[in-house]
Amino acid sequence: MEECACLCVLTSSRGCPCSQECQGPAETAVADEKHIEADKAAGCCAGSGGIASPMPFPPPPHCSLQDLPVELLVEIFALLPSTDLPSLALACTKFYHILHTDSIWRRRYREEFGLCENLQNLETIGMSYREVYWKLFHPYRHILGLWQLDTEGYRTLLNVVVDGLCITGWTYRPCLNTHVDGPMQFKPAFRIRLTERKSATVECMEGRISRPHSRHVQIQKDRFSIQCIKTDHQKDSPTRLREAWGLVLVQEDRQQYDCLTYRRLYLPPSHPDDLIRPGLFQCKCNAYDLSIAMLSFHGNYARVTKVTGDSKPSLEIHLMRRIQLPDGEIFRNFNELSRVVQEIDEQVIREQQQQQQQEDRTVESEGHGWQSPAQTSVRVSGAAASEEQPVPFVLPVGVLSRDQNYPRTCRVCFYGVDTHTYTVALHGFAYTRHFPGVFILFDENHFGFISLPVKQFILFGRVQNTFQNVEAPSPQAFLEMLSNIQSGPP
The missing domain is CATH 1.20.1280 (Monooxygenase)
Structure with a gap:
């Protein structure tokens, strides 16, 4: 009986006498019907050219x-x-x-x-x-990042970061006689923390009151407003600079404020072909403090946009207009340097006029932004610039510089334009002036610009501070942000 039981397990034959003997008449009939149906299915598969398949496996158990x-x-x-x-x-x-x-x-x-x-x-x-x-x-995650305060023409930076169990807003403070390679100086402006009531509270850490006092924050898309309940401090930069140095860098305003509006700043995206890595750079535009500028690349153009300070100059660099530097001798002769730049400037103006006439004839509605007209020269990429042999750099005679600690060798130079926007206080209108000049690339972390009509040299050094939550969600978002910087206060 045990040997027959083993055979019943190993074979599927319905002719096993043991199974017939062990089963009753009814069970034997049911078993015979199942075997007949299986044989019919196998015969159907064989008749159609198929291969007889074994009985299907039972469905797997339900798992949640x-x-x-x-x-x-x-x-x-x-x-x-x-x-x-x-x-x-x-x-x-x-x-x-x-x-x-x-x-x-x-x-x-x-x-x-x-x-x-x-x-x-x-x-x-x-x-x-x-x-x-x-x-x-989670409620204040959108406030993290780099922001710009633009109030009545004077701009400062705000860096909002997570600091332990707090969120702290650090305001950039200009420092007297600081070199462009020094770190940016920040001072706490406000903090958001959890109190004993287990609710988030915004505390202002500025003003004449020594103890922190409450603030109200309203967060919107790409901007936020912060309002003091107690209006106990004056306008930000002019008063503080006067108290620190006994000087007034911009016109002082005694009007008290209780609401500040910030708009988000994105750092420029980088590309392998960029001349150098874009980002924030420090420069000394006056004798008292440092300003922060942003270097970004746009095809055949580069732009240096000032993001802090009391004026809005910007540099437009034509990367297709390279100035040759035979052993750096061109810097020793200011007249020769001016002649070369003036010739390029006149050619650029003619091409821009021709392009404008063509646009007027074709009545195209789309903006061309920084797209360059047809050029015969070749743009210098970052890899090519790094392979250039350094040449001596000397400041041309008669050109002034507020920073004498500049590099003594450079790699490549390009034609550029220094754009200044002036506001006439008496009449309330603004006008723009363009000064042609020379963009000088020293190394990965330093570049300079010589504005020839005013005979001034400005050195730019890369900001060494690191920032989080500063990536633009898209190239279009960065361009829109850059356009808003040029347009004025939010």
Whole structure:
């Protein structure tokens, strides 16, 4: 009997006498019907040229996400974006309780805000990672990044960062007699923190009051406004500079303010063919403080846009208009340098006039921005510029410089235009003047510009500070931001 049972397991033949003997008449009939149907199906497959297949496997057992172990669900939820977690918490009670696990929110801290495992102060305020995330970091995540304050023509920078269990806004402060290679100086302007009431509070850290006082923040797309409940301090830069140095760099305004509006700044995107890496550079435009400018590349043009200070000059560099430097001797003869630049300037003006006439004839409505007309020269890429042999650089006789610690060798030079916008206070209108000059590339972190009509040299040094949350979401967003800088206050 045992040998027959083994054979019954290993074979599918219905002629096993053991199975017939062990089964009753009814069971034997049912079994015979199943074998007949299987034979018919096999014969049908064989008749149609197919291959007889064995009996189908039973369907796998039903498995739900809720059946997974809690440890595995914690790892899965920690990988999801924070915006998806509230909906997930509403799915079921199990998910709701799992999403109270602090390890999920610690991971969200690291990935979204770059925080390390250094939040030891949670026990002192009696809150969990989840509560701090949803009451502080998530509501104010859009305020992180680099911002520009433009009030009545004087511009400053604001860098908003995560600082432990706080969000702090640091304002750039110009420093007296600072070299362009020095670090930017920042001072805390406000902070957002959780109080004992377990709610986020915005505190102003400026003004004549020594203790922090409350502020109100209104966040919009690409800009935010911050308002003091107590109007206890004057306009920002002029008064402070006068108190520090006994000097007035711009016209002082005694009107008190209670609301400041900032607009977001994006750092320019980079491309492998760029002359050097774009970004922020410091320059000394006057004898008292440093200004911050932004270098960006736009096809055959580069633009240097001033983002801080009391004026709005900008440089437009024609990367197709290279100035040859035979052993750097051209810098020793100011008249020869002026002649070369003047010839290029006249040619550029003629081509721009011809292009404008062509646009008027064709009645094209699209803007050309910084697209260059047809050129015969070749643009110098960053790789080619790095291979150029340095040539001696000397400041031409008669050209003034506010920074004498400039490099003594350079690589390439291009024709450029210095654009200044002046406002006539008496009549209230503005006019623009263009000064042709020479853009001088020293190295990856330094460049300069000689404005020939005013005989002035300005040295630019790369800002060494690092910033987070400053990437533009798209090239169009960066161009729109750059256009808003040129247009004036928000």
